Amino acid sequence: MFDKLLIPLVLADASGGTLRGKTRSQKLVFLIQKQASTKKILKERFDYELYHYGPFSSELASVVDELVKKGYLRQETQISPAGYLRYAYTLTKAGKELLEVATEKNLLSPELMDIIKEVAEGYGNLPLPQLVEEAKKRF
Amino acid sequence: MSLMCSGVAEDHFLGLESFLVESGKMKKDDAKVYVFGLKRGTITSRDVAGMTGLSQSTAKDRLARLADRGFFESTLGEGHGRGRAVRYRALHPRLVLKGVIARTEELQSWLAKIDEHLEYLGESPAQESDFWLTKSHEETLSMVASMIEAAKEEIKLYSHDCSWIRVEEIKEAIKAAISKGVKLEVIATNPLEEATHELDDMGVHLENTQFNGPVFCVIDGSILLMPYKGGALETYYYLMKTNDKHWVTQYLNCFNSIKSSSRPWGE
Numbered sequence: 051m052f053d054k055l056l057i058p059l060v061l062a063d064a065s066g067g068t069l070r071g072k073t074r075s076q077k078l079v080f081l082i083q084k085q086a087s088t089k090k091i092l093k094e095r096f097d098y099e100l101y102h103y104g105p106f107s108s109e110l111a112s113v114v115d116e117l118v119k120k121g122y123l124r125q126e127t128q129i130s131p132a133g134y135l136r137y138a139y140t141l142t143k144a145g146k147e148l149l150e151v152a153t154e155k156n157l158l159s160p161e162l163m164d165i166i167k168e169v170a171e172g173y174g175n176l177p178l179p180q181l182v183e184e185a186k187k188r189f
Numbered sequence: 190m191s192l193m194c195s196g197v198a199e200d201h202f203l204g205l206e207s208f209l210v211e212s213g214k215m216k217k218d219d220a221k222v223y224v225f226g227l228k229r230g231t232i233t234s235r236d237v238a239g240m241t242g243l244s245q246s247t248a249k250d251r252l253a254r255l256a257d258r259g260f261f262e263s264t265l266g267e268g269h270g271r272g273r274a275v276r277y278r279a280l281h282p283r284l285v286l287k288g289v290i291a292r293t294e295e296l297q298s299w300l301a302k303i304d305e306h307l308e309y310l311g312e313s314p315a316q317e318s319d320f321w322l323t324k325s326h327e328e329t330l331s332m333v334a335s336m337i338e339a340a341k342e343e344i345k346l347y348s349h350d351c352s353w354i355r356v357e358e359i360k361e362a363i364k365a366a367i368s369k370g371v372k373l374e375v376i377a378t379n380p381l382e383e384a385t386h387e388l389d390d391m392g393v394h395l396e397n398t399q400f401n402g403p404v405f406c407v408i409d410g411s412i413l414l415m416p417y418k419g420g421a422l423e424t425y426y427y428l429m430k431t432n433d434k435h436w437v438t439q440y441l442n443c444f445n446s447i448k449s450s451s452r453p454w455g456e
Contacts, residue, residue: 073305103305111301126365127335134311135335137304178312 052157053094057082058114059122059149060163062141064170069139070128073103073178075114077185078169080105084188085165092162104185114139122148202228205282212289215260222251223260226279233274252277260285318433322417329428334362336408336430343372345444346406351377351384351395360387367391376447400447405440413437 057079062069069075079096086092096113098105117123122145126138141149152158173181202224209220218241225240226232234249241248252275256263261277283290323329337344337359344366353359367373375388376396388395406414413436416426431437 071308072301073308076305101302103302103309106302106305108298108301127339128341134307135332135339136308136311178309182309 052152053092053162054096054109054113055117056149056152056158057162057166058110058117058139059141059145059152060158060166061170062123062139062145063149064167065174067141069114069123071136071138071178072111072114074174074181075139076106076110077104077181078173079107079110080185081173081188082162082166082169085169086162089161089165091159091165098189100186100189104182105189117145121145214286214289219251219255219260223255223279223285226261226277227282231276231278233276235274249275318431318435320429320431320433320436323428323430324419324425326425329426330356330358332428333406333414334358336412336414337362338365340366340371340408341369342409343374344406344408345441346373346375347398347402347444347447348375348377348404349379349401351375351380351388354381354384354387363393364391367393374444374448376444396448398447398450400450402443402447405444407437407441407444410441411437413440 058069058075061075061078061082065078069078080098083092083095083098087095096107096110098107100106114123118125118139121142123139124142126140127135128138153163173184176184205227206220206224209215209223210217214220215223221241222237225237229236232252234245234252237243237248237252238245243251252261252263255261256277259280261279263278264276266275323332334356344363363373373391373393374396375393376398377384378398378401380395380397385395404416408414412430412432415429417429419425419427
């Protein structure tokens, strides 16, 4: 249960405190799961389905909404370069505190934390179409 | 028996009643009777007649019709005398709204995919040169609030009376933007006193000017928002927006010119 709740929070932390966009978050979590599954370090995983814009997990979408409701993430709107609104999720003080406790208690394996950081650094800033393609390839 | 059920506020019943009407599930008067039944537990045509002012036979027809449509269950037959009238019990809203609830869940799933689609489109580095017009008043306010809240660096706003400060959604968006460190500059021709106080409380320095021109707002030096007057019988203000570089720059220059000729309010 903890993996699913903590992965979005650790990802937000590793992405400079903010998850920029629902789509980006979906694809990054998918890539994290994919990397982690090769090392067999995930205790639980989100179910993904493949559609036009790559892998999508409605469960992950619900978990992120839940984290917003519980005050661990703050949902904000941003304006994209083409003038569309997109959602961003910023780690709150409560979210940071939860992460600290989770780290202290080893609720998330250090290897998984490393993978999240690697994915955030390696794919977090890719243009969205490229990230979507990358995730589709790995599905 | 009290109409107020323990633990359920009147607002919740009213919310359900208006949902039933707005979702097209029931007519207003039928929804009233159904919710009345939910509050009471068990009702008769006499209760409905008392509540609505309808004749008892019309109330009886209405309840029978609502029972046929699956909103109530009823006791069998109708005897004579007091206490023998057919009694109706409202069915649980989760049963009544089963289809709507399922559709809403489906809608959530569609919206999640549509969110992705719009984010994908939004990532294309297209440079818009058009002016876009939003006509719905409610959506306009939400859109302006979202854009203000989404500002990263600065908001420059030229206004007449700053009456937008009365719109809670806009006020909250401004507060959120300021709390992120966004710099808000407001110049006004004839600001309302409450606007001066409200902005002052937010730490925004309001400046006044003699210049009287079209109201506008520039966000992060890249988006221009302007009200657009319309409406055939009544005056409505729509929202016009563009991120065309030429127009944004023109209005930024205009803001700076107004500012250089303005003086701090009250001085």
